[in-house]
Structures are given as C-alpha cells and as structure tokens.
Amino acid sequence: MEERPNRMRILHRWYAGCWVMFGLGPPVIAVHDRTDVTKYVTWALVAALAASYMALTTFPRHRVVGATGFLCLLVAVLGVTAILLEGGAAFFIVSIPLFWIYTRTPRRAVGYLSAAAVATLIGNLTGPIFSPGNATFTLLGYAGGVLLGLWMDQVIRQGAERTRVLGAELERTQSDLAEAHQRQGAAEERERIAREIHDTLAQGFASIIVLTEAARDGIGTDPATTAKQLLSIERTARENLTEARVLVGGSPADSSGVAQTLRRVLDRFAEDTGLTVHAELADIVCDQPARIGLVRCTQESLANVSKHAKASTVGVVLSHTDAGLELEITDDGIGFTPHEASGFGLNGMRNRLAELGGEFAVTSSPGEGTRIFALLPSTERS
DSSP, X not given: OOHHHHXXXXXXXXXXXXXXXXXXXXXXXXXXXXXXXXXXXXXXXXXXXXXXXXXXXXXGGGHHHHHHHHHXXXXXXXXXXXXXXTOOHHHHHHHXXXXXXXXXXXXXXXXXXXXXXXXXXXXXXXXXSOOHHHHHHHHHHHHHHHHHHHHHHHHHHHHHHHHXXXXXXXXXXXXXXXXXXXXXXXXHHHHHXXXXXXXXXXXXXXXXXXXXXXXXXXXXXXXXXXXXXXXXXXXXXXXXXHHHHHHHHOSOSOOSOHHHHHHHHHHHHHHXXXXXXXXXXXXXXXXXXXXXXXXXXXXXXHHHIIIIIOOSEEEEEEEEETTEEEEEEEEOSOOOOGGGOOSHHHHHHHHHHHHTTOEEEEEEOTTSOEEEEEEXXXXXXX
C-alpha cells in the first residue's frame, strides 16, 4: 500500500520538472528579444505562476484553496501569454495534466480545462498575428486532454474499487482464519483435557469401582482384605482429587524423577491387582512433559492389562539409549489384534507421544500377550 503513494509522488515530481522546463521555460526565453513591455509582463506572469505553484506544493494543508487560485491564475496566464507570444498551444498542452492533478472531480477538471482552452484560443485570435496551427493544436490538445483524463479517472476509480473489494475480502479472510484457528485451538484443548481425564480420573474411578465391588463381596468373610481395599479406595480417591486440581490449575502434581514415579505406580498396581510385576527402571533425568508422557503411557497400559489382558505377570523396562528414552511394557495375557482395537486409550497414548516428537508401537496377537513400546527423544543423560 505504501509503494503506490511513493510512486505517485515520484511521477508528480517528474512532471513538475517537465512543466517548469517545457512550460515555464519557453515563454521566458521566447520574449528575450521582444519589447520591454512584452518581456517584463511575460516574466512577471511566469514568476507569479511559479510562485503560486511553489506555494501550492509547499503548503498542502491549504491545497483546496491554493489549487483554485493556482488554476485560475494558470488560465489567465495561458490567455495572456497566447496574446504576447502570438500562440500558446504548446504552453497549454504541457499544462493539461495540472487541471486533472489539482481538481477533485472530473467535472471541475473539464471545466478548468475548457476555460484554459478558450482563453488560449481567444488570446490567439486577439493577438497581433493569428496562427491557425496554434488554434488547431489547442483544440486537439483540449480534446485529447479531456478524453485521456476521463479515461484515466475511470481507470483510477476502478482500481480504487478493486482495492476496496480486495481489502474487504482480505479482512473477511483474516477473520475467518482467526475463527478457524480459534476453533482448532478449542478442539485441541478439548482433546487434551479428554485425554488427561481418560488417563487419570477415569482410570482412578474405574479402579475405585473394582475395589468397591471387591470390598462389598468380602466385607463379611474377609475383613482384613476388605480393610486393605478400603484403604486403597481412599488412596485412589485422594490421588484423583490431586489429579483434578492439576487439570484445573495446570501445574504438575509430582515433580519427582520418572523412575521414582513409575515405581509408585507399579507398586499400587501390584497391590490392587495382585499381579506379579517385574520392573527395570533406570534413574533417568528428563523434562516435565516427557516425564508426564511416560507416566501416563504406563498408567494407561497397566489399566488395559487390568481390564482386558487376564495376565499374571507384567514387565516394565525404562532405559536410556542412543535413540532416546525407551519404555517397554509387556504382559503374558490373552493378547489381541491391534488394528481391530477400538477405544480412546491406544490412540491417546499414540497422540500424546507424537506431540512430544516420540514414537509408539503395539505388538500383540491372540494368545501371545502384548508389548507396548514408547520412544521419546531426549537431550539429557542419566
């Protein structure tokens, strides 16, 4: 948008130089050997016209009033110089763009241009010598100036209208794009919250339900086991409350190392399910998003083992290799066909690790157990 005004200013300056050279210059030179009256009157008129033009370009705040005065003076000077120079067609033709530059409407431009043409013709007719050639060129210049000016005005108006339409379309497109980004952000945030709820609160509530059912069945026959189950229910409920506060507040619930956090998760799992758990957990230092990703992946995998696998043993290995942080979770359960699996859990783990730049793989088949493998890039060593 800034390039067009700069280009127009350059064109105006270029034309101003041409007008001074080919419009004001020739009358000054032409009367050099004329009588003193002709010479000094012509010079005075040219000087006044030049001073008026300088004032018009120097003080743009008063452009409307200044333009009117300048154009009226230009019409008068064209008429008088046509008498003094016995012609004036060239001066008139060179000055035609000024009537279009310094008027606001085509009607005013044509009006001033008509007055200038009439003044030039009258000066030519009333001068000492009538020049048919000057009169012809004045009329031709007038006709060409009107037609070319009207055509240019139409082109400029169409360009301005196109600019307005394109500007409106650009604003509309930007508004639609902003709304789309907002909707996308809201959808991504909903997906993130749903994944967090599924991996934390939902799993906790499912565990509470299972433990509650078990405690209800054994309340009269095995009070000791029931007491442990009630304690586990209380602990799970407290953890769910903590996770809920984390989701609302956005701060991590646990800032300990990933290995220490995983040991607590595995101990709880073994205590609640009675399954045998073999763990090899390296003391790895990683950032908070990677730690949470590995913990959530483990929690979801263990929840699937508890609900679906019918396994007796679970193995968890956390290590640091050249490829990054590796987490492997295996069980000896009934297995399944991965591409037939439906539900939020596996996709949630896959999406979570993908957001962290990691990889996720599931290997399983009916009767062969299941292997979950997660890989996260890491820049820190153990």
